[in-house]
Amino acid sequence: MSDFEIQKSKDGFTMKLWRGERMCLLGFDVQKPENDLVGFAIECKEPGAAAFEPLRNRLAFSYAPGEVVNGDKQFPSTEAPFQKFRWIHFPHDVKDGIYSYRATKMHMPKDGPLKKGTSITLDISLDPVTYHNFLDVGFTRNFASSQAFREKLGNPKNIDKIGSTIIPSKGEMGLEFNKVPGDIYQWMGFEAYDLVFGFLADALKDPTVTLDVFAYDLNEKSIVEELEKFKHRLRVIIDDSSGQDKNGNITGHVTPDSPESKAAERFRKSAGAGNVARTHFKNLQHNKVFIARKDGVPFKVLCGSTNFTYRGLYIQANNALVFTDKDVAALYGNYFDIAFADTDGFTAKELSSKWHMVKKDGKPAVHFCFSPHKSTDLSLQPLQGAMAQASSSVFYAVAFLYQMGPGLTKDEFDRLMNRPIFSYGISDKGGKLEVKKPDGTVGMVDFQYLADHAPEPFKSEWSGGGGINIHHKFVVTDFNLPTAKVFTGSSNLSPSGEGNNGDHLIMIEDQRVATAYAIEAIRVFDHLHFRSTMQGATKKKSKPGTNPPKDVLKLKKPRSISGEDMNWFEPFYKSGSQREKDRRLFSGTDQA
Numbered sequence: 001m002s003d004f005e006i007q008k009s010k011d012g013f014t015m016k017l018w019r020g021e022r023m024c025l026l027g028f029d030v031q032k033p034e035n036d037l038v039g040f041a042i043e044c045k046e047p048g049a050a051a052f053e054p055l056r057n058r059l060a061f062s063y064a065p066g067e068v069v070n071g072d073k074q075f076p077s078t079e080a081p082f083q084k085f086r087w088i089h090f091p092h093d094v095k096d097g098i099y100s101y102r103a104t105k106m107h108m109p110k111d112g113p114l115k116k117g118t119s120i121t122l123d124i125s126l127d128p129v130t131y132h133n134f135l136d137v138g139f140t141r142n143f144a145s146s147q148a149f150r151e152k153l154g155n156p157k158n159i160d161k162i163g164s165t166i167i168p169s170k171g172e173m174g175l176e177f178n179k180v181p182g183d184i185y186q187w188m189g190f191e192a193y194d195l196v197f198g199f200l201a202d203a204l205k206d207p208t209v210t211l212d213v214f215a216y217d218l219n220e221k222s223i224v225e226e227l228e229k230f231k232h233r234l235r236v237i238i239d240d241s242s243g244q245d246k247n248g249n250i251t252g253h254v255t256p257d258s259p260e261s262k263a264a265e266r267f268r269k270s271a272g273a274g275n276v277a278r279t280h281f282k283n284l285q286h287n288k289v290f291i292a293r294k295d296g297v298p299f300k301v302l303c304g305s306t307n308f309t310y311r312g313l314y315i316q317a318n319n320a321l322v323f324t325d326k327d328v329a330a331l332y333g334n335y336f337d338i339a340f341a342d343t344d345g346f347t348a349k350e351l352s353s354k355w356h357m358v359k360k361d362g363k364p365a366v367h368f369c370f371s372p373h374k375s376t377d378l379s380l381q382p383l384q385g386a387m388a389q390a391s392s393s394v395f396y397a398v399a400f401l402y403q404m405g406p407g408l409t410k411d412e413f414d415r416l417m418n419r420p421i422f423s424y425g426i427s428d429k430g431g432k433l434e435v436k437k438p439d440g441t442v443g444m445v446d447f448q449y450l451a452d453h454a455p456e457p458f459k460s461e462w463s464g465g466g467g468i469n470i471h472h473k474f475v476v477t478d479f480n481l482p483t484a485k486v487f488t489g490s491s492n493l494s495p496s497g498e499g500n501n502g503d504h505l506i507m508i509e510d511q512r513v514a515t516a517y518a519i520e521a522i523r524v525f526d527h528l529h530f531r532s533t534m535q536g537a538t539k540k541k542s543k544p545g546t547n548p549p550k551d552v553l554k555l556k557k558p559r560s561i562s563g564e565d566m567n568w569f570e571p572f573y574k575s576g577s578q579r580e581k582d583r584r585l586f587s588g589t590d591q592a
Contacts, residue, residue: 004512007588008120015103015120016588019512020519021137022094022128022191026101027086027586033569034107036558038114039081041104044089047097054078055089058147061555079114081106083555083568085583088523091126098123111561128191130513134363135323137513138191139520140306142317144464146527152187163462167310174219174310175259185222188314192306195320196290196313199302200226203292207233210296212336214287214502215239216490217307219259224266234271237339238264239285240278254278279343281372283500287490288312291332298333300324303504305399305473305490315464316471317397317524319488319517321506327358328366332504335370339502346502347374354378355507364510371491371505376498377408379505383475383487384408386507388415390477393422393585395521397472404494422581424525426470470524476517480585484514 004019012031017024028040038061043052054076061080089101101124105117130137143149144163156162166184168177179185186193203209204226213227213236227234238260242252253260267276279285290302306318323329331351338346346352352373359365369379387394394416404410416423474488491497491505498505508514556568572579584590 003125004515005588006122006124008122010120011118013105013118013120014587014589015101015122016586017101017122017124018515018519018586019124019126020088020523021130021139021516022091022126023519023523024089024091024099024101024124024126025086025519025522025586026089026103027583027588028103029085029583029587029589030105030569033567033573034117035560035567036107036109036115037105037117037567037569038108038555038558039077039083039106039568040087041076041078041081041106041116042087042089043078043102043104044091045100045102046091047095047099052100052102055082055087056080057082057555059553059555061557063552063554078104078106080555081114085569085572086522086586088519088526090523094126094128096127097125099126108558108561111557130516131363134325134360135321135366135513136195137516138193138195138320138322140192140313140316140318141188141190142315142469142524142527144188144315145461145469147461149188149462152184159462163465167314167465168219169465171217171219171309171311172257172259175221175224175262177221177310179221185314192304192318192320193313195302195322196223196306196308197226199290199292199300199322203290203300204229206294208294209233210235210293212289212291212293212333212340213237214285214289214336214339215260215263215308216284216286216288217253217260217309217312218263219309220313223308224263227263228266228270231270232272232275234267235275235277235336235340236264236267236271237277237279237285237336239280241280241284253280277340279339279502281339281343281346281500281502283496284502285339285343286492286497286501286503289332289336289490289504291329291336293329293333297326298329299326301329301332303332303489303506305471305488307471311465311467312471315467316469317520318471319474319520321488323366325358325360327360328368331356331358331368331370335504343502347372355382364508364513366509367507369505369507371498371503372500373498376495379491379498380408380493380495382507383493383505384412386477386485386487387412387475390421392478392481392590393476393518395424395476395479395518397426397470397474397521397524398493399468399471399473400492400494404492405496407495409493409495420576422578422585424521426472426521426525426528470528472520472524474517474521476514476521479511479514479518480588480591482511484511485509486514486517488517 007016014029016027042055045052056074057077057080060075102121104119107115107117168174203211210233211230215238240254242254245251264276292300301323304320306312306320355367355369357367477485486508489504489506491503559567572583
C-alpha cells in the first residue's frame with residue numbers, strides 16, 4: 001500500500017482508507033452481511049488526541065416521542081451507525097501527523113440495543129500538501145447550501161437573510177461590497193482560499209518578486225486590494241469580452257461599469273497603465289492564473305478553475321493548483337508574455353501547437369496545453385481517449401457540459417452512460433445541476449426547492465444565491481489503477497472554447513492526485529444526490545396547490561424487526577448494479 005491508500009480485511013470485513021485533500025474517504029465491504037447488520041460505526045483519533053471520538057450521524061433509528069426533529073441533535077455513530085459502504089470524513093481543521101480510524105460493524109439482534117461486531121483500525125496521514133516542493137491541490141468547500149453552513153453561522157432563524165450579507169446579490173457590486181468580519185470567507189473558500197491568498201502574501205513580502213495575473217471574472221474585493229499592493233511589480237491581463245442583452249445593449253466585462261473594468265482602472269493607477277492589458281483572445285480570456293517571478297524568472301504558478309470572485313471562492317465547487325517548479329512556471333510565463341504582447345497571433349506560436357510535459361524524479365508526469373488552438377483535437381483527443389480506454393471508473397464534474405454541442409468530449413460523455421464501468425457525473429444544465437445517479441438515471445437539482453422544503457431532521461438551507469454552484473472542470477479516469485489520469489484546469493473541455501478562448505488544460509498522470517479529485521467528485525456528488533432524491537420524494541407526495549409534507553428521515557432496522565421488504569444493504573449486493581460497483585470499488589475488493 002502507498003501513503004494515500006491503505007486496506008485491511010478481517011473475518012470477512014474489509015476497510016480501506018483513501019487520502020483526499022484535507023479529507024479521508026473510508027470504504028467498507030462485508031463478504032456475507034448478517035441479517036441484523038445495521039451499519040458501521042466510525043471513530044477517529046486525531047494527531048495528539050488521547051482517545052477515539054465517534055463521527056456523528058444526523059439520522060437515528062427513531063426519535064423520542066414529542067421530540068422536535070429539526071437537526072439540532074447529532075448522534076454518535078456508535079449509536080446511529082452509517083448505513084453506507086463509504087463515508088467521507090471532513091476534519092474541521094486538518095493537523096499534521098497520523099489520523100487513526102476505527103470502523104466497527106454494528107448489529108441489532110433485537111429491537112433497540114446495538115451489538116458491536118468485527119472492528120478494524122487503520123492509520124493515514126492527511127498532510128494538506130499534495131507533493132511537497134512541486135504541487136499542491138486545493139478545493140473550495142462548496143458548503144453554502146448545507147447543514148454545516150447553518151451550524152457555522154449559529155443556526156440563524158433566517159438563513160437567507162444572513163447568506164445575502166456574505167456575498168453581493170450582483171457580481172457588479174463586488175468591489176464596493178462590505179464583507180462581514182470573522183473567518184467565514186476562509187471557512188467557505190477552504191484550501192483554495194489558502195492557496196490564493198497564501199500565494200499573494202508570499203509574493204508580496206519578497207520585494208524581488210513580481211506577479212503576472214490572468215483574470216477572467218474579477219470582483220472579489222480583497223483580491224483586488226492585495227493586487228494593488230504590488231504597485232509596479234504587477235502586470236495583469238483582464239478579460240474584456242462583451243455580449244448583448246435583449247434590447248441590444250452592450251454587456252459583459254468590456255463595459256465601463258463592470259468590476260473587471262473598474263479593477264483595470266485601479267491597477268493602471270497603482271501599477272502603471274503599461275502594466276495593464278485587456279483582451280478576449282477570439283472570444284474569452286478565460287484563464288485564472290498567478291505567475292510569480294524572482295529576478296524576472298518564473299518559479300511558481302497558481303492555476304485551475306477558481307475565478308477571483310465571491311462566487312468562485314465562496315459558493316461554487318472549484319479547484320486550484322499551485323506548482324512550485326521553474327519548468328512549469330516557465331510555460332505559463334511564456335504564455336503570459338505572448339498574450340500580453342499579441343493575443344491575435346497566439347495560435348501561430350509553438351506554445352499553442354502541442355502538449356508540454358514536465359516530469360521530475362519522484363513527482364508525477366504533468367502535461368500542459370494552452371489555447372486557443374488551430375485544431376481543437378490537439379487538446380481534446382487525449383481526454384476522449386482516456387475516457388474511452390478507462391476500465392474501472394470515470395468521475396467528472398464539468399460546468400456547462402450541455403453547452404458543448406456534439407464533439408469529441410460531449411459524445412464520449414454520452415457513451416459513458418451505456419458502458420459497464422463505474423461512473424459518477426455532475427454538470428450544469430440550463431442553470432440547474434444534472435446528477436447521474438447510482439441507478440443510472442438522471443436527476444435535476446433545484447437548490448431553491450430544497451431550501452424551502454428540507455426533510456426532517458434537516459433544516460432549510462440557503463440556496464446560495466443566483467448563478468451556478470458547480471464550476472469544476474475535471475475528469476478522473478481509473479483513479480484506483482496505476483494508469484490513473486486527471487484532466488483539469490480552466491478549460492470548459494469544449495471544442496468552441498479550445499478554439500477561441502485563452503485557457504489552459506492540464507493532464508496529470510498520478511494515482512495520488514487522481515484519488516484526491518475522485519474523492520472531491522464523490523463529496524460533491526453525494527451532497528447533490530441527497531438533494532435530488534429528497535426533492536423528487538417530496539414532489540411526488542405533494543398535491544396541486546399545496547405545500548409538500550416534510551419527510552422524517554430515519555435509519556433502517558433489520559427487516560425481521562421493521563417488517564420491510566429488504567435490509568438497507570441488499571441493493572448493494574445486486575449483481576452488476578451501480579451500487580455493487582460502488583461498494584467494491586471504494587473498499588478495494590473489486591481487485592481482490
